[in-house]
Amino acid sequence: MSDKKIVGKQSIAFQNPPVITGYASIVGKKEGEGPLGSYFDRIDEDALFGGDNWEDAESRLQKMTAELAIQKAMLKPDDIRYIFAGDLLGQLIATSFGIVDLKIPLFGVYGACSTMGESMSLGSVLVDGGYADHVVAMTSSHNASAEKQFRFPLEYGAQRPLAATWTVTGSGAVVISSCDKADAVKNDDAIIEIKGITTGKIMDYGVKDSMNMGACMAPAACEVIAQNLTDFKLSPAYYDKIITGDLGVVGQKILIDLLMEKGFDISHNHMDCGIEIYNADTQDTHAGGSGCGCSASTLCSYIMKKMQSKEWKKVLFVPTGALLSTVSFNEGNSVPGIAHGVMLEVRS
Incomplete structure (x- = not known):
């Protein structure tokens, strides 16, 4: 690893590598029935996650996931300097309506399904640069809200080609902390x-x-x-x-x-x-x-x-x-x- 931060044409090497001090994943019923079911923190049988519509469901999903990741990092929302988050819906409404009550400064990002990588990248740059001790990087998608926006109404029952993929109902969040906060990981895990x-x-x-x-x-x-x-x-x-x-x-x-x-x-x-x-x-x-x-x-x-x-x-x-x-x-x-x-x- 180079001792310079700027590496090659498109890369950054962190001089003080940030650490992941907490992470959480919450998914829907179909995802919980898959091969990774035992690894998720929570599987919700209710596709609406207690909400009134599909967009509300995804917002609730994001909030629950962010709160759980922060809790698992043994922190409080007030400890988080910034949150980097986005989703697939128009103007990131799953994110903006989902995390409003957390009162954390937000950088809303959009990279389509690459949003988790973009969020983690930007959050890590700020932490390594000394501009934050703790940030949250997260994103979400919901099968029904995505299908409603990008494909056909669910009631239409359109036939899907074999090359098509199934939009995951799920959210993941990580707490990224400065390297000197690694002691916050109070267990024997790596x-x-x-x-x-x-x-x-x-x-x-x-x-x-x-x-x-x-x-x-x-x-x-x-x-x-x-x-x-x-x-x-x-x-x-x-x-x-x-x-x-x-x-x-x-x-x-x-x-x-x-x-x-x-x-x-x-x-x-x-x-x-x-x-x-x-x-x-x-x-x-x-x-x-x-x-x-x-x-x-x-x-x-x-x-x-x-x-x-x-x-x-x-x-x-x-x-x-x-x-x-x-x-x-x-x-x-x-x-x-x-x-x-x-x-x-x-x-x-």
């Missing part, structure tokens, strides 16, 4: 540091099929993974896992092929949250899971627990996003993608 980040570029290969998110986002994932390895002069084997957000089975194949063309073989240590969160044999989700909550809830459950047990010590976390809107899609535009890389490592 301390997980954010060693660096690689910020992705918008990549557009001209794909216009909005139901095939994997094909839209794979080029962006390829670009940021290759840049991370190049900037830090690493081989793919440096990481125990290189984990993308929600490419699904279609996007995973494209990603591996694209990286192979660049001379990087990640076929042995790549994992995709969208593939892991559902059971392809028993749950009708076609190509896998997607949505902001896909990578966020998987990170804040399965991935973090694998790292805290030291089964995985070095992970490149790469949430992926498709930058479309109902307006751009209806105007016949292609679907650009973006991805952000976050380097997670167990403190030695």
Whole structure:
């Protein structure tokens, strides 16, 4: 790792790596029935989460997740300097209505399904720079609210193509703290540091099929993974896992092929949250899971627990996003993608 903060073309190495002092994941019934069900903090059988409509449900989901992550970090909302959060809904209404009562200064961010990576990146920069002791990075998605905005009304019952993914109902939140606050982790689990980040570029290969998110986002994932390895002069084997957000089975194949063309073989240590969160044999989700909550809830459950047990010590976390809107899609535009890389490592 370089002793300089600015590394290569697109990366930052933190001189005082921030630590993750708390994390939480809350998901819906379908996600709880999947292979990762035992890892989530909470599974809610009520798709409305006690709310009046789908948007209200997602707001409640975010608030509960943020509160739980802060509680698990043994902090209070007043201890949090900033919160970095966003969602898929117009003008981030799940976030703004969800966390208003927490009274925490907010940076609202939008990276589509890459929002967790963007939130963690920006939060880590402020913590490493000494501008905050504790920040929260989080995001969410809800199957019904996303389908309502981007696809068809649920009542319509439209047939989904096999390349389509299923929007995850879930939220994940992490508390990122300055390195000297690592003592706040009062257990025997490993301390997980954010060693660096690689910020992705918008990549557009001209794909216009909005139901095939994997094909839209794979080029962006390829670009940021290759840049991370190049900037830090690493081989793919440096990481125990290189984990993308929600490419699904279609996007995973494209990603591996694209990286192979660049001379990087990640076929042995790549994992995709969208593939892991559902059971392809028993749950009708076609190509896998997607949505902001896909990578966020998987990170804040399965991935973090694998790292805290030291089964995985070095992970490149790469949430992926498709930058479309109902307006751009209806105007016949292609679907650009973006991805952000976050380097997670167990403190030695």
